[in-house]
Amino acid sequence: MFALRDAVRNAILNNPDDYSDAILGKKREIYMSWICQENSWGGAIELEILAKNFGLTICSLDISTLRQDMFNPGQDRFVIIAYSGIHYDAVALSKTEFDSGRPEDDQTIFExxxxxxxVLEALGELGKKLKNKHYYTDTAKFSIRCNACGTPLTGEKEATKHAMATGHTDFGEY
Ligand SMILES: [Zn+2]
Incomplete structure (x- = not known):
């Protein structure tokens, strides 16, 4: 699915003041080609752009700090995501009493x-539960493996270094 990546790219392209080199942390052209790659992981910039693109608010819960960030706040509808330190999971409310495992029984867009x-009030409790279960990863210390060559790596810095040195960009948790 590259449609979302294209939406991000177009927003950056059309708003050079909002998304300057300084804000993106690298040259705009480089950032735009980076985010269009399959293995690039987006963050706050992408959440803000996509929230505006879909005309909804994205509430992001950081499990390690329990911080809640609102992207494009004040819209009629919102979605919730939980950030584990590595990736974002959609937070869903099950329409059935017990989790059926079927996506159609999950509500992910709220009014x-x-x-x-x-739901928003319950989010703090959900965050505490996930944190107690240690459902987050410290990106400075986590163990990953390069899926291309099998090298074990520790932390985001080592992974970035390895990617720069080898061009390998596919990492897995282990
Ligand atoms: Zn490698």
Missing amino acids: GDMKGME
């Missing part, structure tokens, strides 16, 4: 009504 407010 700013009573139910939505209850």
Whole structure:
């Protein structure tokens, strides 16, 4: 699915003031080609762009710090994602009493009504539960392996270094 990556790229292309080299942390052209690659992991910049693109608010829960960030706040609808330190998971409300495992039984888009407010209020508790279960990864210390050559690596810095040195960009947790 590259449609989302294209949407991000177009937003950056069309808003040079909002997404300057300084904000992106690298040259705009380089950033735009980077985010269009399959293995690039987006972050706050991508969440803001996609929230605006879909006209909804994205609430991001950081499990390690329990911080909640609102991207494109104040919209009628919102979605919630939980950040583990490596990736984002969509937070869903099951329509059935027990989790059926079927995506159609999950609600992932919420309205700013009573139910939505209850979901937001419950988010703090969900965060605490996930944190207690250690459902997050310290990106400075986590162990990963290069899927291309099998080299074990520790932390984001080593992974970045390895990617720069070898061109390998496919890493897995282990
Ligand atoms: Zn490698």
